[in-house]
Amino acid sequence: MPFATGRRRLPAPLLLLAPIVLFLLFFFVAPFALNFGVSLQAGRPGGVVGGGFSPRHYAKLVTDPYYLKVIGQTFALGFVCTFLSFLLGYPCAYFIARTRSSWKGVMMFVVIAPLLTSIIMRSYGWILILGRTGFVNVVLQALGLTSEPLDLIYNWVGVVIAITHVLLPFMILSVASVIEGIHESLEESAMILGADRWRTFRRVTFPLSLEGVATGAVIVFMLTIGSFVTVLLVGGEKTMVMGVLIYQQIAITFDRAFASALGSVLLLIALFLLYLQARWLQVRGRRAA
Amino acid sequence: MRPGWLERIGLPVYTAALFAFLALPMLIVVAVSFNAGEFVHFPPRGFSLRWFRHVFEGANFGPAILNSLELAVLSTLGSLLLGIPAALALVRHAVPFRDAIQAFLLSPLSLPLIVFGVALLFFAGAIGLQLSFIGLLAGHIVITVPYVLRTVVAVYGALDRQLEEAALILGADELTCFRRITLPLIKPGIIAGSIFAFLTSFDNVPVSIFLTKTDTMTLPVAILSYLVYSFDPSVAAVSSLQVLFAVAVLLLLERTYGLGQVSSMGGQ
Amino acid sequence: MADVELRRVTKTFGRVRAMDAIDLEVQKGEFLSLLGPSGSGKTTTLRVIAGLVEPAAGDVLIGGRLVTHLPVYRRNLGMVFQNYALFPHLTVFENVAFGLEMRKLGTTETRRRVEEALALVRLPGFEARFPHQLSGGQRQRVALARAIVVRPTVLLLDEPLGALDKKLRESMQVELKVLQRSLGITTIFVTHDQEEALTLSDRIAVMNDGRVEQLDTPVEIYERPRTRFVSEFIGASNFLEGEADGATAALATVRTAAGLTVTVPAALVGPVGGRVTLSVRPEKITLHATPPLGTPNVFRATVENVVYLGTSTHYYVRTDAGERLVAYEQNVTVHGGHQLHRPGDAVYVHWGPESTLRVSP
Numbered sequence: 001m002p003f004a005t006g007r008r009r010l011p012a013p014l015l016l017l018a019p020i021v022l023f024l025l026f027f028f029v030a031p032f033a034l035n036f037g038v039s040l041q042a043g044r045p046g047g048v049v050g051g052g053f054s055p056r057h058y059a060k061l062v063t064d065p066y067y068l069k070v071i072g073q074t075f076a077l078g079f080v081c082t083f084l085s086f087l088l089g090y091p092c093a094y095f096i097a098r099t100r101s102s103w104k105g106v107m108m109f110v111v112i113a114p115l116l117t118s119i120i121m122r123s124y125g126w127i128l129i130l131g132r133t134g135f136v137n138v139v140l141q142a143l144g145l146t147s148e149p150l151d152l153i154y155n156w157v158g159v160v161i162a163i164t165h166v167l168l169p170f171m172i173l174s175v176a177s178v179i180e181g182i183h184e185s186l187e188e189s190a191m192i193l194g195a196d197r198w199r200t201f202r203r204v205t206f207p208l209s210l211e212g213v214a215t216g217a218v219i220v221f222m223l224t225i226g227s228f229v230t231v232l233l234v235g236g237e238k239t240m241v242m243g244v245l246i247y248q249q250i251a252i253t254f255d256r257a258f259a260s261a262l263g264s265v266l267l268l269i270a271l272f273l274l275y276l277q278a279r280w281l282q283v284r285g286r287r288a289a
Numbered sequence: 290m291r292p293g294w295l296e297r298i299g300l301p302v303y304t305a306a307l308f309a310f311l312a313l314p315m316l317i318v319v320a321v322s323f324n325a326g327e328f329v330h331f332p333p334r335g336f337s338l339r340w341f342r343h344v345f346e347g348a349n350f351g352p353a354i355l356n357s358l359e360l361a362v363l364s365t366l367g368s369l370l371l372g373i374p375a376a377l378a379l380v381r382h383a384v385p386f387r388d389a390i391q392a393f394l395l396s397p398l399s400l401p402l403i404v405f406g407v408a409l410l411f412f413a414g415a416i417g418l419q420l421s422f423i424g425l426l427a428g429h430i431v432i433t434v435p436y437v438l439r440t441v442v443a444v445y446g447a448l449d450r451q452l453e454e455a456a457l458i459l460g461a462d463e464l465t466c467f468r469r470i471t472l473p474l475i476k477p478g479i480i481a482g483s484i485f486a487f488l489t490s491f492d493n494v495p496v497s498i499f500l501t502k503t504d505t506m507t508l509p510v511a512i513l514s515y516l517v518y519s520f521d522p523s524v525a526a527v528s529s530l531q532v533l534f535a536v537a538v539l540l541l542l543e544r545t546y547g548l549g550q551v552s553s554m555g556g557q
Numbered sequence: 558m559a560d561v562e563l564r565r566v567t568k569t570f571g572r573v574r575a576m577d578a579i580d581l582e583v584q585k586g587e588f589l590s591l592l593g594p595s596g597s598g599k600t601t602t603l604r605v606i607a608g609l610v611e612p613a614a615g616d617v618l619i620g621g622r623l624v625t626h627l628p629v630y631r632r633n634l635g636m637v638f639q640n641y642a643l644f645p646h647l648t649v650f651e652n653v654a655f656g657l658e659m660r661k662l663g664t665t666e667t668r669r670r671v672e673e674a675l676a677l678v679r680l681p682g683f684e685a686r687f688p689h690q691l692s693g694g695q696r697q698r699v700a701l702a703r704a705i706v707v708r709p710t711v712l713l714l715d716e717p718l719g720a721l722d723k724k725l726r727e728s729m730q731v732e733l734k735v736l737q738r739s740l741g742i743t744t745i746f747v748t749h750d751q752e753e754a755l756t757l758s759d760r761i762a763v764m765n766d767g768r769v770e771q772l773d774t775p776v777e778i779y780e781r782p783r784t785r786f787v788s789e790f791i792g793a794s795n796f797l798e799g800e801a802d803g804a805t806a807a808l809a810t811v812r813t814a815a816g817l818t819v820t821v822p823a824a825l826v827g828p829v830g831g832r833v834t835l836s837v838r839p840e841k842i843t844l845h846a847t848p849p850l851g852t853p854n855v856f857r858a859t860v861e862n863v864v865y866l867g868t869s870t871h872y873y874v875r876t877d878a879g880e881r882l883v884a885y886e887q888n889v890t891v892h893g894g895h896q897l898h899r900p901g902d903a904v905y906v907h908w909g910p911e912s913t914l915r916v917s918p
Contacts, residue, residue, distance in 0.1 A: 013378035020371040020394060020434060027427045028397060031405065031412035038411055092307045095300040110308050116484075116535050117315055118492045120512050121528035125314025128321060128525075135317060168311065197293060219399065226401025229494045229509075233516070243403045250407055250499065260411070263404035270400050278392060451642040454609055457629040458636045459707065460659030466630075469655075473646045 032267060039260035057261035067245075071265075074241040077159065078224040084164045085220050086213060089171035093212075094205075096172070097179035108176075111169045119166065123233040126162040127153060130234075154236030162234040167223055171216035178212025179205070211284065218277045222270050242266050319532065322525035340526035348523040353511035360507060361490040364429040365437075368486045371430070372437035373479065377471075380445045391442070395435045402432065402495035410499040420502045428496040433489050437482035444478025445471070480542060488535065559618075560585040560743040561606060561711055566615030568601055575601040576612065577767035583711075583745060588737055590746045590754040593764035594790070599747045602764070603713050606745065608632050620710050630659070635704030635742075636713040640720060641696045643688040649675070649699050650684035656707035674706035675699075677736060694725050701733075705740065712737070712744045718753065730756055751791045755779065763787045785916045788836045795842070795882045796916075797835040801826040808853070808910055811835060815878040820853035825915040834918045841912035842884035844872055844898055848905040858882070860902045872898060874906060882906060 042054035061067050096107050114122065129135040130152035137149040152158050182205060190200040228243035235244070242262055249259035325335025345351045378384060379391055397405070405428070413424035452474070456466040497507045508531075512524055561583040568576040575598045583589045591599035604610040606617060608629035617625045624632055635656075643652050653674055657667045675681055678698035688696055697717060704712060718726045718733075734757050737744050748754050754761050755775045762772045763786075771778060771787045782788035785796070799813035809823040811833050819835060826833055848855050861881075862873035872884045884906060886897065898904055 011374075013382035013384050016374035016378035017384065017390065020375040020438075021390070023371055023427075024394065024397075024431060024434075027409070027412075028405070028431045031408035034412050034415060035404070035408035088307065091300060092304045095304045107304070107308075110311065114311050114315065116488055116539070118509065118528055118531050119494070120492075120509055120524075121318055121531065122314045124516075124524055124528065125318045128317050129314060165311065165314065168307075197296075222399050222401070226403060228403040229513075232513075243401065246403050246407060247498075250410070256407075256411070259407055263401075263407050266401050267404050274392070274396065274399060449640070449642065451638045451640065452644060454607075454629075455636065455638060455642040455703075456644075456655070457609070458607060458632075458634055459656035459703070460630050460633075461655075462628070462630050465659070470644060 032264075035260045035267075036264045038257055039264045041257050043255070043257035057258045058265075060258065061261055061265065070240050070242060070245055073239070074225050074243075077156075077163070077227075077241060078221045080160055081163045081167060081224045082217050082221045084160065085168050085171040086217060088164070089168050089216070090175055090213070093172045093175035094179055094209075097176040108173075111172050111176075114166070115169050119229055120233070122166055123162055123230050126158065126165065126234055130158050130161065153234060154239075156235075156239055159231055159235045159239050162230050163224055163227055166230060167220045170219045170223070171213075174216030174219065175209060175212040178215075179209050182208045214277070214280065218273055222273055226266065226270065315532065318525045319529045321522050322529040324522045324525070340522040341530070343521070343523045344527045344530065348515060348519075348527070350508060350511055350515075350523070350527050353506050353508040354527075356501075356505055357491050357508040360426065360429055361487045363426055364433045364490040365483050365486045367426070367430040368434040368437040369479065369483065372434045372482065373441055376438055376441035376445055377467075380442055381450075391438075394438055397432050398435045398439075402493075405431070406495040406497075406499045409496060413500065420500055420505070422505055425497065425500040425505060428500060429490045429493065432493065432496060433486035436485035436489060437479070440478040440482035440485070441475060442478075444475045444481075448474055484538065484542070491531075559583060560587075560620060561745065562616075562618040563602070563606070564616040564618070566602075566605060566612045566617060568598075568605060568610060568612050574598075574767045576605065578615070579767070579769060581762060581769065581772070583743055584759075585743055586741045587759040588734070588744045588746065588757055590748055590758040590761045591764055592748055592751060592754040592761050592790075594749060596766075597764040598767040599749075599764045600715060603715055603745060603747050606711070607634055607636055607713055633707070633710050634713060635707060635709035635711070637697070637700045637704050637715065637717040639716045641688075641700040641717075643696055643699055643703075645688050647687075648684065649680075649686050649688070649691075652688070652699060653703045653706050656703065660707065670706050671702075674702040677705070678702045679732075693720055694729065697721065697729065701736075705736075705742065709742065712742045714744065714746045716748055717746075719748075719750075726753075733757065755791070763790060765790075780914075782836070782914065782916060785834060785836070785918050788914065788916050793839050793883060793885075794836045795839060797837070797880065798918075799833055799835070801829050801831045801833055803829060813878070813880065815876075815880050817856060817876060817878045817880055819913065820910045821913040821915070822910055825913065834916050836914045836916050837882075837908055837912060838914075839871070839883045839885040840869075840887075842882060842906050842908045844874070844884055844886060845905045845907060846898075849907055852907065853910060855905055855907045858904055858906050860898050860900050860904055863898065863900060870897070872904075874904065876906070 039057055040053055040055060042051035042056060061071075092111075096104065096111070099107070101107075127134070131137070132149040132151075132153075134153070136152060137146070140146045141149065152161075186204055186208070187200050190204045191197070195203065225241075226243055227241065228247060231239060231241050231244050232247070235241075242265075246259050246262045246266070249255045249262065322340055323336050323338070324340065325337035375394065379387055384390065409424065409428045413419060413421070418424035418427075448471070452470055453466055456470045457463070461469065491507075492509060493507070494509045494513065497510050498513070501507055501510050508527070512527065516524060559582040561581070563579050563581040565578045565580060566576055567574070567578050573596075577598075579598075579602060581602070591602055593599045601610060605612050606619070608624070608627065612625065615625075616623060619632060619634075644655070647655070650671055653671045654667050657670060662670070671684070672681070675683060678701050680695060680698050680702065683691070683695070683699070688699070691699065697720075700717070714733075718729050721729060730753060746754075746757060755778075758775055760772060760774055761778050763770045763778060765786050771783050773781075778787065779791055782791060782794075788794045797811070797813050797817070797819060799811040799817075799819065802810040802812045802818065804810070804823050804826065807823055808820050809826045811819045811821055811826060813819065821835065825835075844860075845855075848857075856876045856878070858874040858876040860872055860874050864871040864873075867888070869885050869887050872886065873881070874884065875881050890897070
């Protein structure tokens with residue numbers, strides 16, 4: 001029987017990939033490259049870019065104790081929030097992954113829902129909750145537990161709470177999806193062999209779930225050290241991190257070259273983490289094969 | 290083996306508490322948006338819709354809302370145009386360095402956006418775009434396209450290859466096969482990716498804050514500047530409107546596709 | 558003229574030779590099975606004919622036409638996949654009509670043909686249903702209807718009955734055979750189930766390691782396997798290795814390492830001293846309480862294991878010489894659970910020389 005359709009092939013894969021790759025190379029990679037270039041310029045008065053090669057911005061960064069402190073604080077925040085989101089998120093992830101309840105879909109949705117709301121809304125919400133006349137303080141004072149309002153905001157306490165809240169869903173989703181992939185028969189075999197539930201968890205489930213923990217940890221850490229809006233709204237003078245510092249350099253101090261230097265350092269760290277993650281996954285993949 | 294108390298009571302209770310923690314800020318904000326008074330109070334005093342009116346009148350977030358909508362829609366469209374073909378190529382063809390390319394295309398999800406915002410500001414200036422809408426749009430497409438790519442790759446990767454093979458054997462050439470078989474079956478992935486793309490663009494601060502000017506101001510940037518000098522509940526009201534919008538869209542999709550599909554794709 | 562022809566077709570995946578210079582001819586209207594273990598290359602062969610895989614070397618001809626590089630959608634074939642590959646978003650009608658739609662057939666004609674096809678597979682009235690509403694057997698039949706409604710030159714089936722349970726599979730085998738006979742479509746059927754191949758095929762191509770070891774009718778494949786692999790893969794075999802001992806006009810003897818002297822047709826063996834691998838099918842061996850007289854190939858043995866299978870009993874015996882053999886006896890005289898022989902019993906095994914086969918090792 002003759003065919004009516006002609007020979008219509010889809011474009012070759014390279015042609016399908018070209019637009020997005022070129023687009024990202026131009027609007028994503030090139031700006032970063034330019035940014036790095038700017039950071040190596042001495043800078044002219046008034047924040048204008050130019051003035052010849054000079055590493056002085058990086059020098060300023062590594063010699064000034066204030067900036068070193070900011071970098072340190074950024075990292076410390078990263079570690080604290082990552083650890084907290086792991087501690088708080090893991091049990092929840094385990095529960096959701098293993099539950100047979102018909103509410104499982106709803107639970108997943110509750111975890112994802114915050115990600116669909118505005119980050120400003122979430123930060124604003126924490127201001128309302130943690131502020132001096134906010135929800136927590138009002139309740140504590142009404143219950144007679146405190147006589148004076150607690151300082152829970154515009155300091156590290158508020159920042160840690162707000163950031164952990166924002167990033168918790170990432171950790172939960174990452175861990176839950178890995179645990180779901182651990183076949184129940186593995187845990188059942190361990191139990192038949194005599195391991196009680198805690199032992200089974202410690203020796204079988206937890207080690208197998210580490211991949212999800214690692215992925216989640218990398219995401220949370222990277223998003224924390226790059227955090228800007230949340231710290232700006234919920235933090236104060238004492239809680240300077242690199243993201244806010246970069247913003248200040250552009251919007252207030254107009255020291256563009258220094259902002260680029262800060263940004264390049266942050267970017268480098270993030271790229272390094274991504275590289276580590278890729279290598280770790282590669283090693284695991286080879287070991288599993 | 291009977292699950293112990295930890296699993297039957299401890300974990301569910303803990304999870305419920307954690308869910309409450311996750312939902313708390315949003316609930317508080319929505320509650321506050323109905324506040325009758327001038328300032329933000331706890332507990333909220335009275336019930337009023339005045340702040341919702343204020344959003345469009347006094348605070349005048351209306352133009353910003355429109356800007357954000359326009360930007361989000363265009364970014365999503367751009368992401369679909371760039372992302373869907375790429376997903377097809379990555380899943381079905383043995384592209385050299387496929388994993389590396391995919392990691393590269395998804396990298397805007399993980400890299401610090403504040404640095405990107407600054408970098409794009411310099412770049413836009415360097416190539417003459419300055420603070421134009423095109424530069425802003427380009428930046429938004431960069432950060433939204435990974436969402437589309439990720440979900441379409443996930444859905445398309447899970448699609449049984451033999452369905453396309455069956456179509457080919459039955460006489461459909463590659464374009465017809467894509468149109469009649471592939472596209473309808475990857476629609477859930479496209480929808481999910483579009484939602485994430487849209488919301489990411491709508492809510493973005495680090496890129497918008499440097500590349501907007503007065504007439505292209507987006508809602509998040511407008512809210513931030515508003516918060517500098519005024520702390521009234523109109524911020525809560527406009528946030529509540531955003532939630533309402535998101536819920537409406539999601540309900541619409543639940544009707545058509547089922548929530549489980551979208552949720553399962555959010556995690557990848 | 559052969560309807561499908563493969564000439565020295567080769568295909569490698571990485572370091573694996575899925576197809577090793579395969580020559581194959583499928584006659585018009587015949588039902589040919591590609592039979593072999595997983596990894597033998599049978600599915601690859603089918604996919605090369607379909608055009609889903611391009612061969613590294615060699616030619617593919619369909620209906621006398623060279624199609625090696627012709628795209629899949631121009632070959633006018635029908636194919637049923639192992640998991641049916643029904644389009645989940647289309648109704649049964651739309652699924653079956655798909656191929657006709659590609660051929661731009663009119664609405665009336667399409668409707669007529671679809672109804673005809675569904676009637677042929679005994680699913681009339683199922684047009685409006687969706688695949689997820691059907692049982693496995695029903696999906697399989699829709700897949701079949703979809704493949705044949707376009708009147709393909711060749712019908713390709715990739716282990717289509719594998720997902721069905723035993724009873725359903727057996728009834729589908731009969732239906733499939735009847736359908737194929739009535740339509741007269743050249744059919745190529747891939748399976749790893751030798752019973753299925755024996756039941757359905759006009760001819761079987763036994764494949765191993767990318768090569769066709771034997772291409773013959775089911776009877777020939779079973780009764781006269783040419784290689785050790787074929788005789789092992791199809792049915793069970795007892796193998797005896799030895800040296801040609803002596804010969805008369807009609808008969809010859811082979812002496813095994815254990816010292817057993819086996820009498821075989823003279824045509825089977827070569828010169829004295831040559832190494833020979835013999836094969837005897839278990840159902841050709843009989844067990845006797847007392848040695849039958851006047852016939853060669855009677856050996857004393859001890860019963861080691863007995864397996865009762867309802868229609869037959871399998872006896873695992875060990876000859877005095879030390880050779881292990883399996884014998885199948887039909888349960889003609891066994892009633893009410895008592896067995897003819899029990900483990901530990903001494904028996905005499907016997908088979909006629911003409912039941913012996915020689916296989917290349």
